Every structure is written in structure tokens, then in C-alpha cells.
Amino acid sequence: MPACPLCDTPGGTILWQDDFCRVVLADEPDYPGFLRVILVAHVKEMSDLAPADRERLLQAVLASEAALREVVAPDKINLASLGNLVPHLHWHVIPRFADDPHFPNPVWGARQRDTPRTAPPDLAARLAAALRQRLGPARETE
Amino acid sequence: MPACPLCDTPGGTILWQDDFCRVVLADEPDYPGFLRVILVAHVKEMSDLAPADRERLLQAVLASEAALREVVAPDKINLASLGNLVPHLHWHVIPRFADDPHFPNPVWGARQRDTPRTAPPDLAARLAAALRQRLGPARETE
Numbered sequence: 001m002p003a004c005p006l007c008d009t010p011g012g013t014i015l016w017q018d019d020f021c022r023v024v025l026a027d028e029p030d031y032p033g034f035l036r037v038i039l040v041a042h043v044k045e046m047s048d049l050a051p052a053d054r055e056r057l058l059q060a061v062l063a064s065e066a067a068l069r070e071v072v073a074p075d076k077i078n079l080a081s082l083g084n085l086v087p088h089l090h091w092h093v094i095p096r097f098a099d100d101p102h103f104p105n106p107v108w109g110a111r112q113r114d115t116p117r118t119a120p121p122d123l124a125a126r127l128a129a130a131l132r133q134r135l136g137p138a139r140e141t142e
Numbered sequence: 143m144p145a146c147p148l149c150d151t152p153g154g155t156i157l158w159q160d161d162f163c164r165v166v167l168a169d170e171p172d173y174p175g176f177l178r179v180i181l182v183a184h185v186k187e188m189s190d191l192a193p194a195d196r197e198r199l200l201q202a203v204l205a206s207e208a209a210l211r212e213v214v215a216p217d218k219i220n221l222a223s224l225g226n227l228v229p230h231l232h233w234h235v236i237p238r239f240a241d242d243p244h245f246p247n248p249v250w251g252a253r254q255r256d257t258p259r260t261a262p263p264d265l266a267a268r269l270a271a272a273l274r275q276r277l278g279p280a281r282e283t284e
Contacts, residue, residue: 044218045207045211045218045219046204046207046219046221047204047207047208047211047219054200054204055197058196058200062188062189062196065187065188065189066189069187069189076186076187076224076225076226076229077187077188077189078222078223078224078225078226079188079221079222079223079224080220080221080222080223080224080248081220081221081222082218082220082221082222082248083218083220084218084220084238084245084246084247084248085246087218096226103226104226104227105226105250106222106224106226106248106250108247108248108250108251109250109251
């Protein structure tokens with residue numbers, strides 16, 4: 001099996017984790033609050049998971065959506081599980097704003113404008129608290 | 143409320159439907175088998191749905207993924223709920239192939255190549271059968 005960046009590295013700043021998955025704040029300067037929900041196990045497709053595990057992963061995705069709506073109040077949430085480059089299950093949970101750099105395109109589409117957006121300094125802490133409120137206490141980072 | 147294309151039109155060839163959602167074959171010539179799962183109700187975000195309804199919609203999304211894996215055996219499945227242009231819950235369920243026009247980019251990203259891909263003539267019927275097998279009998283189209 002080739003090296004997998006999501007097996008080998010956190011993939012962002014860990015905001016919440018348990019033994020099953022982690023929620024990380026992605027390093028995406030255009031999109032403060034861009035979250036990724038990453039399965040711990042190296043599995044390719046949702047339909048490769050047992051039903052209970054699909055539900056558990058989607059619960060973390062929807063908790064991430066709800067945390068973003070509470071903390072950054074975006075105009076829209078975008079959810080996606082692609083994995084063409086990294087076939088290890090991970091979900092993008094992206095807060096979108098009508099004036100963001102790609103709106104209304106997907107963030108992978110044609111750029112529409114430059115819109116500097118500054119993350120509030122306590123963004124990670126506020127998202128982590130909103131996640132704990134929905135998902136329970138996080139396992140300590142090693 | 144402005145006119146909504148997913149309230150007013152099927153959005154594709156209906157392969158399966160009940161009173162809650164429909165699965166349509168999208169008119170995307172580059173991507174035979176591109177499915178969309180469209181909620182009947184005009185609702186914007188997954189977290190606006192009651193938990194049982196979220197689960198029900200995701201069950202249709204994952205049944206669509208499984209049907210595509212059975213019928214077209216793609217190299218990867220892409221799942222996405224964006225809704226920036228049409229804020230009415232719908233999921234893209236996209237069969238991806240390593241030689242398709244955008245791979246490994248998202249289908250909304252930069253085109254990589256032209257790859258004519260012909261849909262088998264019975265694609266819609268085979269997908270509809272695979273969906274019925276997973277979701278039960280479909281309601282008759284009006």
C-alpha cells in the first residue's frame with residue numbers, strides 16, 4: 001500500500017477526536033473554519049463501512065456542520081467526500097459565504113474574486129467547544 | 143421565495159422515488175451514471191432536517207453509491223451536497239474513473255483530458271433495478 005498522508009499525519013489542527021475519527025481545522029487561508037472529518041482506519045468508500053460505522057462518521061460530519069453554523073454562521077454549508085487523490089475516507093465540511101473567493105462555485109471551481117477573510121483568533125477553540133458539546137469529550141491528543 | 147428548479151422540475155431522469163426523495167440520472171454527458179438524490183421538501187441544510195430524516199436521505203445516498211458500484215464499477219465514488227446555486231437539499235453521487243475528464247480533480251475542477259465515455263443503453267434500467275433492490279419498490283412516476 002502506498003504511503004497515505006491521512007494515515008501518517010493529522011491533516012490539520014485536531015479539534016476533536018476519538019478512536020474512530022478526528023475533526024481537524026484545515027489549513028485553507030481562503031476558508032477559515034474549513035473542517036475535515038477523517039476516519040482513523042484506511043477505508044476507501046462509505047459503502048465499505050458497516051452501517052453503524054457509516055452512521056457514526058456521518059454523525060461527526062453533521063456535528064461539524066452544526067458547529068460551523070453556530071460559530072461562523074455561513075450562508076451555506078458544503079459537504080463532500082471525494083478521495084480521488086487520497087482514497088482514505090475524509091469529509092470536507094466547508095462554511096461558504098456569498099462573497100467568498102469561489103461562491104457560488106464549489107471551492108474546487110473557478111475563482112470569482114479575492115476576498116481577504118480573517119479568522120477570529122479564538123476560532124479553533126470555539127469550534128472545538130461546539131464539537132465537544134455535540135460529540136462529547138474528545139480523547140486527549142497524544 | 144424565488145422559483146426553485148428542484149421544486150419545479152425532476153432535475154433528471156427519475157430512477158427511484160418515494161414521497162420523501164427521488165434519485166435521478168443527471169444529464170451529464172461526461173459522466174454516465176452521475177446520480178442526484180433530491181429531497182422532495184425545499185430544505186437548505188442537512189442540519190435543518192430532523193435526525194430520522196437525515197438518516198433517511200443519507201440511506202438513499204449510500205444506496206445510490208452501492209448501486210453505482212454494482213452497475214458501473216467506478217474507480218472512486220464522489221459524494222457532495224453543495225447547494226450554493228440551488229439551496230434545496232440534493233446530493234451528487236458521481237462515479238469516477240481514473241481516465242475521466244477531470245480525474246483526479248473534482249468534476250468542478252480543471253478539466254484534464256477529453257475522454258468520450260458511452261453509456262450502455264440499459265444503464266438507467268440497471269441502476270433503477272439496483273436501487274429498488276436496496277430501497278424497496280419505487281412510487282410510480284406521475
